[in-house]
Amino acid sequence: MDATDVKVLSAGGLTPASFAFLLPELASRNGSLRAVVLTADDTLAEKFYRDLDFYRAFRPGAWEKTELLYLPGWEQSPYRNLQPGLSSRFERLHVSQRLALSTPEDNWVVVASLHSFLQAAASVDYLKETFFLKKGRALPPEEFVIKLQRFGYTASDSVEDPGTYSLRGGILDLFPPGLDNPVRAEFFEDEIESLRIFNPETQRSVRLLSDGDRLAVGPAREFPADLDSLAKGRERMKEWCDAHDIPRPARERISSLLSQGVLTPEMDYLLPFFQDKPSWISDLSCQQSVLALLEPEVIRETEATWAARQEELFESSVARHNPFPEPSLLHQGFAPAVEASCWQARLEVRELAFGEEVPRVRRLRLGAKKRAADMASLEKMIKGLRDEGTTSVIVANSQSQLDRILFILSEHKIRAVNVKSESDLPKDPSIVALAQGALSESFHLPERRLAFFSEDEIFGEKQHTKGRKRANPNAVVMEDLAIGDLVVHGEHGIGKYIGLSRMTALATENDFAILEYADGDKLYVPVYRLDSLSRYIAAPGASGNAQLEKLGSGTFAKTKEKVKSAIRDIAQDLLKVQAERTTQAGHAFNPPDDEYRSFEAEFPFDETVDQAKAIQDALDDMTIARPMDRLVCGDVGFGKTEVAIRAAFKAAQDGKQVAVLVPTTILAEQHYLSFSNRMANYPIRLASVSRFKSRKEQNAIVADVAAGKVDILIGTHRILSKDIKFKDLGL
Template sequence: MHRILGHDKSLIICENQFFLNDFINFLKDKKIDDYFVLNDLEVLPYDIFSPHQEKLSSRLETMAKITSEDKIIVLATINSLIQPYFDKNSFNSFSYEFSEGDQLDRNHLINSLSKSGYKASEIVSERSEYAIRGSVIDIFPANSNLPLRIDLDDEKIESIRIFDKDSQISFQTINKYKCRPSKGFELDKEAIALFKKNWRREFNEDGDFFDQVSKGKFPEGIESYFPLFYEKKPAFEDFFSLFSIFSYGKVDSGAEKYWELINRRFEDFISDKNRPPLKPKLLYNDPAEVLKNHEILPVKKEIETTSGVNKEAEVEKNLNQNQTTIDDFNEFTIDKKIVHSNYGIGIYKGLKNLNNTECFVIEYEGEEILYIPVDSINVLTPYVGNQDIKLDSLSKNNWKLKKEKSEKKAYDIATELLEAEAKRKIEKSEQLIIPDQDKYQAFKDGFGFSETPDQAITISQVIDDLSISKPQDRLICGEVGFGKTEIALRASYVCSENLKQVCILAPTTLLARQHYELFKERFKNFNVKVDFLSRERSQKEKKIIIDELKNGDISIIIGTHSLLG
C-alpha cells in the first residue's frame, strides 16, 4: 500500500469488477476512503442505447477530478479505461451558475439546458432533468446528488433550495450552484458543425442518426460517436500522463477479451447505414497505450487465478450485496423467454464461449441472435406473463416504443393515484361505529371458524379505518381460502348498521353469484337486504333492482362490472 500512497497521483487498473470490489474492501480495511472510481458505462460496445445518466454523470465527475486534483487515487477496470473519454477541455464549456438575487432569463436557461443534454420532464427525479412550472424551476444537475428548486420573483432568483427527488419536498436552502453538462459537451452550432465535418470524413452517407444530431437532438447511443464532437479524440495520456499506474489481476487478459468483443460488435454493426460504427481505434482507447507502463500489485490468494480462470465464487462474499450472482443463472431455462432491459423479449438458447468469453445466447424475431457476456447478467430477467407474446426485434424499434408507452402509462396511473390521495386527505367521511356489540358478536359467530392471527388483525384495521373521518384506502391481499371474503362481510356489516349501502364487485358472474349466496345466508337474520345484479338478470329485474338501490331499499348489492354501467 505504501507504494500507492507514496505518489501524489495513483491509478489502479483492475482486471474486472470482482477485483475492483476486492480492492475497495482492501482500502476500507486500511481506513482509506479518499479515492475515486472511474465507473464502467455498463453498455455493450457500439450499443444503440445510452448508458444510464447516473453512470455518465459519475464518470464525468471523476474525470473532472482527475484533471483538477493535485493528489488523488483512482480505481478503474480495464474495460472502463478502454471506453471513450470526455474531452477535458469541454468540462467547463457549459456551466450555468445560479445565485440568489441574480436575474434569470428562463428562455435562455431552457435553451442552454437543452443544448447540454438536459431533458424536460413533468417531475424531476433523475439527473439531467428539468421542469418549469410558472415561477418555479426544478433542475437535477448532472453534477449533483440531489435536485434543486429555484423560486423566481419575476426574473429575480428569490431562493435556491435542495429537495428530495422521491417526496419532492425541499429541505435545505443554498445561496448558489453551478450546473455542469449532461453529456460532456454542449450541442451548439459549433459542436454540430464539427460533428458534421468529422462524420463526413469517416462515412460516405449521412443517415437518420446524422439527421437527428444535425437538428440539435441527443439520440440514444450518441456516446458511440463522442470523438466526432471534438477536434481531437481524448486519449489515455491526456488524463493519466502524470499518474503512477498499478495493475491488480490479469489486466492484459481482460483487455484482450474486451478488445475482441469490441471488434466483434464492430463487425456486427458495420452494415448499418443509418448508424455506421466508428472504427475501434477511433472510438476506443488502445489497450496497448493504457497498459504500456504499469506496476503489478500482488493479488490476494483467494482471488488468484488458476489455469486462466478466476475463482470468483471464492470472493463472492466480498462483492456488493446487491450484485447479481452466478446463482441467478438458474432462473433462466433454455428455450424459455427472457427479457433484456434494452432489447426486449427473446428466447434464451443457453451459454456459448466466444473467444474465451462466456456469453448468454438470446434469439429474437427473425432468428436474430444477441450475445450477452455473463458479467452483464444484471440486464437480464426471466420473462413472466403471456407465453404467446411476440418476440421483439433487434433491428426494429418496437421494444423502445413499448417501454416508452409503458412508462407514460405508469406515470399517468401514478398521477391519478396522487390526485386520488390528495382528494382523500381533503375530504371527510362519516365515522362508522358498531352500535351494538352483542349483535355484532352474533354476526361474527356465523363465520363458523376461528380467525387466523393475520385475519383478526386485518379485520380490526378495516373497522378502525371505517371509524375515522379519513376515507378508507386499503388493499387486502391473500391466497384463495385465506379469509378475504370474511373481512368484506365484517366491513359490510358495519356499513349496513350505519345505514350505508355497500357494493361488492366481482370479476366473474360465477364468483359474484357465489358471493351473493354467501352474503344472503350470513345477513338473513339481520334485516339487511342483499341483491345480485349481472347479465343473468332480465331487463325488468335490472330496472327493479336499480330503483330499489336508488330508494335505499337494498343495503348490499353484489355483481360484476355491469354494476358500473
C-alpha cells in the same frame, strides 16, 4: 501526450484486499494521494472499489480529505446494437468532471476496469465549461437554459430524473449528474435568491442551502448538444459513413434526429464525431498521480484479447451498416495510456512476492468461497491468531449479518464487539472486532498484528448487486413504438400512438408522443414521461383491436374504481377466512438456533428489505401454535425461493417433513437443485418426484416418504397422489 519512460514501482505479495488496505501508504507521494487503480475487468474493479470504500470508513485518518471515485464504462460493446446505460453515463460524467476541475491540493483515488479507463471521454475544455450555482449569482434564467441545452439536459414539466431541467417563471429546477437529488433555484429578477435540494418524487424541498454553498452543474452528455455542435457531428458522421460505404437510408434515422436536436442513448457511441480530437480519461487523470495496475500481466493479456474481439465486432457492425466508428476512435491504445509521461509513477501490484519491499501479508484461506467454511476452522484460526497477539476483524455487509456472527461466536465461547473504525479495536486480541462493510477476501498483516476476515469466506460468497429499480416488462420504449400501436395511459386509458412531434411548452422545446383517442381527440405525452404508458396486451383469446377510450368521459377512471371495489370485496372475504383460521390450534416450531443462523448466513446474496421481512414473518408464523397460511408474492428473481428454503429448513430441523408443490416438471428439477445446493452442508434428505423419475425410483421415494426417511419432497401435482403418505408432514 507523449509516451516516454515512467518510473515503475513493483509491489509483490499483495492480494487486492490487502493492497486496498495499504494503498494510502504505497501510492501517496509528497504527502498527497492521487491514484488511478486499474483492474482486468468490471467485476474485479467493483470488488476493489468496495474494499476501498470499507477502508475509507474504517481508516478515516489514512483517507482524510481523499475522494473515492468509481469510473464505469459502457455495459456492452458499441457494435452489438444495445444501448448504453444512462446511469453509467451520468456516473462517468461526474467522475470526469471531478478530475477536470481538480486542483493540485485535491486528493482522490479512481477505480476503473481496463475497458472503462480506455473508453473515449468528454474533452477537458468541454468539462471545464461546468458552472456553479450560488446564492446571489446574477445570470438570467434564460441564459442558464441555453447552457443546460448545450450540456444535453432535457426539458421537462417536473424534474425527477438526472439530466433534466424545468423553467417555470422565476424557478429553475435541474438534476445534474453526481447529485443524489435535484436542486431548485429561485430567482429574483436575474439573481439567484435561494437554492434548495428537493425530493424528486414529492417535488418538495428537503434542505435550504446556505449562502456559502455552491453546486457544480456539468454536462449531461459527453459531447456538446447545441444545434451547431450537433450539425458538425452530423457532417462528420456523414463523411465517415461515405468512407465506409454505409448507405444513406441506414444512417438517415440518426441523422434526422440529430438535425432536430433529438438525442437518443445510442448516440453516446458517436462521441468521436463531435470532438475535434480524441479525448481520454488519462488526459484528465495522469497529472501528478500514480497509476496502479492490479496484476499487470493479466491486464495486458485481457486487453489483447478484448481488442481483437472489438475489431471483429466492428467489421460485423459495418457489414450491418451501423454508423459507429472504429475501436481506435472509441478506445485509447493500452501502451499510450499507461506509459504517458505525465504519470508520476506506475505501481505494478502482484500477488506473487518479488520486487520492492512491502509489509508482509499472509493470505487467510478458510475454504472455497462458493461454499461456507467449517466454523471449527474459523474458531481454530482466530484462536491461533490470538495466541500470536493478533487482533481479528470480521467484516460483514449488514448489521443483521453481524448480529448472526456475534450469536455464532458466543455459542463457541468467543468474545466479540462491534467497532466502527480501527481506533475502536479492542486492546485484548482475544476479543474479535466486528465491522460493517464489504471485503472481498481474508488476509493477515503480521507486522501490524491485524487480521481481516471476509464474510464471503466464512459463509460463502455473496452477490453484491446495485439497488436498481426493476424495469416494467410492459413499459413503452420510444424506439419500439410503431405507428398504430395501442398503449395504455395510467390516467386516460387505451389510446393509439400516431407519431412524434416537437413543440414548445413552458418556453422550452421538447418531443411529444401523440396518442389518438375516440372521436379523433389527441393527447400529447412528453417523451421523458413515457413511463406513464404501458403496452396494451389483450386477454387470451381476445381481439387485439381494443376500443379507444374517450378523453374526458371518465370511463377509464370508473373502470379502475370498479376493479378496486371488487378487490376490496375479495379482501373482506379473505380477512373473514383468516379470522376463522386463527382460532385453530397448530404446531409451534422451535425458535431459530445456532445451526439455523449459520444456514441463513450462507445465503449467497444480500437479502432485500422485503425479502428479509417475508422470511421473518414466515418464521414468526411457524413459532406460533396455529396453522400458517401465508402467501408470498414477488416478481421473477425477487427471492421467493429463498423464503421457502428458510421455512423448509426450519421445519426439517424440528423433525417435520416438508412438501414443496410446483406447477411444472422443469420447475420441480430446478427447485430440487436449488434446495439441494443450499442444504448440502446439512443432514437433510431431499427428493423429487416427476416424470423424469422412473416408476422404480418413484416407488422407492414413496416408500421412504412414508417411512419418514425423506425430509423434503419436491414435485408437481404427483405429490398430491393418494399413494404418497407422509409420516409427519409439518409444512
